[in-house]
Amino acid sequence: MAARLGRVHSSIENGNLLSAVPRAIDGRQHVSFDRLFHPRGVAIIGASSDLTRIGGHPIKAMQNAGYKGGIFLVNPKYQEMHGLKCYPDAQSIGQQCDLAIIAVPAPAVANAIRDCGRAGISHAVVLTAGFRETGAEGRQLEAELKRAVRESGVRMVGPNCQGMLSLEARVWAAFGSVADETDFRPGNVSCAFQSGGFGYAIVNLAEAQGLGFRYCVSSGNETDIDTPELLAAFLDDVGTTAIFTYLEGTPNARRLLDVGRKSLETGKPVMIWKAATTDAGIKAAASHTANMTGSYDLYRAALRQSGLIEVDDVEPIVDIAKLFAQGRSPNGNSVGVLSISGGSGIVYADAAVRGGMTLPPFSEQTLVALRKIVPSFGSPENPADVTASFFNDMSLFTSALEIVLADPRLDQLSILLASISGSSAQRAAEAIAAVANRTDKPLHVAWSGRHAKSPEAIKAFSAAGVPFITTPVRLARAAAVLARFAADRRRLLPRRAPQVRLPADLELPAAAASLSETESKAVLRAFDVPIAREVLLSLGADATAAAAGLRPPFAVKIVSRDIPHKTEAGGVKLGVAKEGLGAAVRSVIDSALKAKPGAKIDGVLVAEMAQGIEVLIGVINDESFGPTIALALGGVLTEVLHDVTYRIAPFDLDTAREMIAELRGARLFDGYRGKPAADKEALAQT
Template sequence: MKFTHLFEPRSIAVVGVSDDAARPGSQAVRALLKNGYAGKIYPVNPKYDAFEGMKCYPSVEAIPEHVDLVVIGVPAQGVQPVLEQCVARKVGFAVILSGGFRESGPDGIERERRMLETARQSGLRIIGPNCLGFANIHSNVYAAFGSITREPKLKKGGVSLVTQSGGFGYSIALACAEAGVGFRHVIATGNESDIDTIELIDALIDDAETRIIVAYIEGTEDGRALLDVGRKALAAGKPVLLWKGGVTEQGARAAASHTASMTGNYDFYRALFKQTGIVELREIHEAVDYLKALAGGRYPEGGGVAVLGVSGGSAIVFSDAGEPEGLQLCDLSEETQQRLAKVVPNIGAVHNPVDLTAGYFSAANQDKLELALHAVLDDPNVHAVCINTATTGKAGSLVAAQVLARVAAGAKKPLVVFSSAPASQIADALSVFDEACVPVLPSPSRAAKALAMLARYREAQRRLAGHAGDPAASEDPAPPAEWSGAAGALSETQSKAILSAAGIPVTRDAIVQGVDAGVFDSMTAPLVVKIVSSDIPHKTEAGGVKVGIRTRGELESAIGEVLKNARSYKPDARIDGVLVSEMVTGGFELIAGVVNDIVFGPVVVVGAGGIYAELMRDSACRIAPFDEAVAREMLDELRCRPILDGVRGAPPLDADAVARALAALSRFAWSQRERVQEVDLNPLFVLPSGVAAADALIVLRGEGAR
């Protein structure tokens, strides 16, 4: 791993030690000593001859041996000279705990710029500044201060945490640790001047001891890199759980002021999560629940769940929470019900949910419980099992745990337990569950959401395995010659011609330079007339559109009227002519388009159009490029999706044609990402056979703008 000497340093110098126990450098050295770090420690401060019984050096340059990692805890003004000494001594890594950089104003921005320039020129890699540092729990490396160094000490495990906010990120770690989760690395990145969260996630994917990665970010400047590492983690079978802070406008402002990181549109982040299998977190308890559920490494192959237990109400709550997440209490086969009937009391129920009746969890019933569990696990309709022990006490819970541990050892399907009994009362059972990697959650709804997360992750793995190839793999075509030197909005005629060549169906059109009714004979009425001018992108506002034209006379009058209206609306507009189009009738209107985002690059958006556009605010987006399968997922997210299947006797509409058009639009947007800023297809008509863009707009950015 390229960060081996960062995470597994053979020697650490700590600059800024002091008799003041609150100083970051002092805390770092004492944490290294207290936790038994096995490498060499070099305290640095010219005011001291010794620190904590070790020789104290006046500078990094004065240390006689090579140093892998330098931890810097001096005031911001003193950081630059220390970095220059690190460069002189060919130190590979530095962790800058000090604040007072870009988060503090213009002087701090300049300090951070100089710091980064020094690092870039020399190859020195930096975590921070303005961070709590990191800890390698396995190797007792504590290049940190603050909460990371304090009790309770995290136990060893396979989870690595990367967080832009040290304080909040460590709150996540402590909550998970309280639930028994063990950690490999805990890394607080602060300002991320050099090494950022995405690069660290990438490195942790390659770390053999890291099985699951948790991250808290407030923003990233490179959404495409996050997309790439998300896909890499999915392919490696290492789940990434990510909490994105700053999802509201107010939250985004707070995020920017906290770490000076750039935040992107939250919808785009959520699209990225869906395209990579990254698991989104929104609550601390979700991190706890999901890590416990992922620990077993068992994933459902579908959404069918069998619920067994002693509380009917718990099953109802599970179902209420699970159904919106894609789970359902599946029908049990006749064979399964017959097997259950042999081990479930007569007053119970053998359909789903399975009512085991009160008092079932007992030593006398342990063999029956095991048979019941095997019966439902063997049912092909069942993809996961939830066992509701509810308020079962100490003895019964322990029996249930011992039986479930035996069953889970050979099970390929996930099992999850709901228990509301106090942890102090069922501590022995919880220990058995934990050893068997069977998650125990405090509510049925949290159990349902954990299983739904596992199902979504498994589905993302299947999509990745069945991916037909990278839509971006083909060579990018050259931009059209007429784009040279152009910027701003293209005319509808130009836009349609370009998009048609890219594989996106458009309406049949003809352009005239003035009043000309002769085009009427070459088209099928009804017709639409629109002004063609890149200076008038919003034609309706200018009176530049006439629809429903059915006669030659109406066409002649309409052409003259839109020309007159356009010249009145904007006298200096460059008018390229009048577009005459066959009017699309029937079908359903969608809006599709592209936004070339500064963080994520081109993003394709589709949503309900026409009268529904403002009324429903119904849209879905994905990061370009993508294939038709992803385009179908976008359509399936729309609330208007059932309309495409045909309603009230109307014929079904061609959803496959929409998917092909969206995939083509994504490839076009990606291939021309250096020049295309926006694309608008409004409306995009979905017909019983095919689609057609009745209007189109391409907005170019100036050459070299990106």
């Protein structure tokens, strides 16, 4: 088994593997955010007489939005402003109030939170900036604020945020340009973002493209309520059907795995826009909210592993949310396409296949039926081009739709309408709407006609719940996400990460920064990971005698915790023959001592060089994610091409197999794929 796997390199980076307390667990979990999003009264602490100031915006916004509960202004300097009574503090309100919007200067925020606690206000949104994002003094204020939150029991959004919206409840607890946009239509998309200005720009643009929102939360510094907790709350909310987040990073990134599982369980997509994915972005994020941005490689691994959907601009968010709003799930990766222009079908096919979908040939029955009606300058094959001539006889168009919908090979159906408008658009939309109700397959439209010129078409599509997306490429990409999410549900939901128990006889130095090779191997052995046979020579031992039981050629390596990079130190000789062993042992010791004078040498390892493919398995204890496994092929593939794949540990055998398949060099495993997976599985530890 070891021989087939090839050599297993082990590396344990970034701290002691076993001291890794998963920080994921210490965050408070939301019990219910019902009072946050549906407060029976709203206090505005730091209310301003000037409506253009940060303490004035929410007053105007709450009034304009038509909030039905009580609005209680808190400002000790006034008796009344903007036609509302003013209270000296929250405790004086004396009426039912569940949410405080706090806009007092930073040094006063902690006291305002304590005031809320005493007043029985369970939630607060802190708009004020000037905390950890501004330096040492701000960090101190933030620590004090954190204490106030813990001690008062008040759950807090912010500080340094632009506020939150709860559209149905008409709560506009926000400042800035969004405070002026109280005509957003309510809908079923909820979102959280770590940049208020940018997040609300996304919301604004998505709303203009047809999305309706339910809850929008600018989470700011996340001193209390953070992104994973908000996402979990959205998933629990029955009124939410799709979720997105703009995320720079979170110290509790491992909780995203739970969010992903819940997303798959509930069937609600969670789209994650991971920002700060390049050095330039990370640098910018550091001076923005001082969020810990983490490794993009690991975030991508975590998303892939848990069914979360990565997005990178506003358009995909809009398109994916629209397709999911239809509430239909495809049974497989195939898609059938009917277009009225050949080019649309081609670019759709290109994008669909890149997204992981297939365009299978239509069934013979479908083809025979389509051939009878599609003109000779069109094409009856998937993607079919029925040509715009069909608009001369809409019964042909309806027939084509019915024929393709009946094809059992197809899991979804895309109809590409180019930019028709007016009565053509209306008749096409009505024909599509009519058949849409006779199937439970996802059925969607690419259409770039001008809405203003085709109000009847919009009406027909909307009434039938048929999503329409601007371009064939965007539709194909979104349909591919729909297919992938459905596949992830089938594939990932049955999986359970194995329970990990620490072998009783494993002893390791408690606080070592890195383990020596023998120590690493001891860990691996404790978890039954096969490794090449070997002997550890103490200094001065007779190498040839000690290695008599091993089969040459040998790998000869220095063993010293002081020398983590053995190769660079000249501490490794590979392919050593029996007769050269003694010289090789002396050479690695000499080189090692030369490279690091005074290093404590534990000995020299002589190991059989296993046949097969060299595989590198690294165990990383990541700041954000905790224990994580990296898999790479050894040699040139790792060094030159960075052919590496990651998964957050622990995980199961299927996940390990997927890691292997993902390597660009996976073809090297030809013939004995699966075996290495078994070994990696043993490594899937915490």
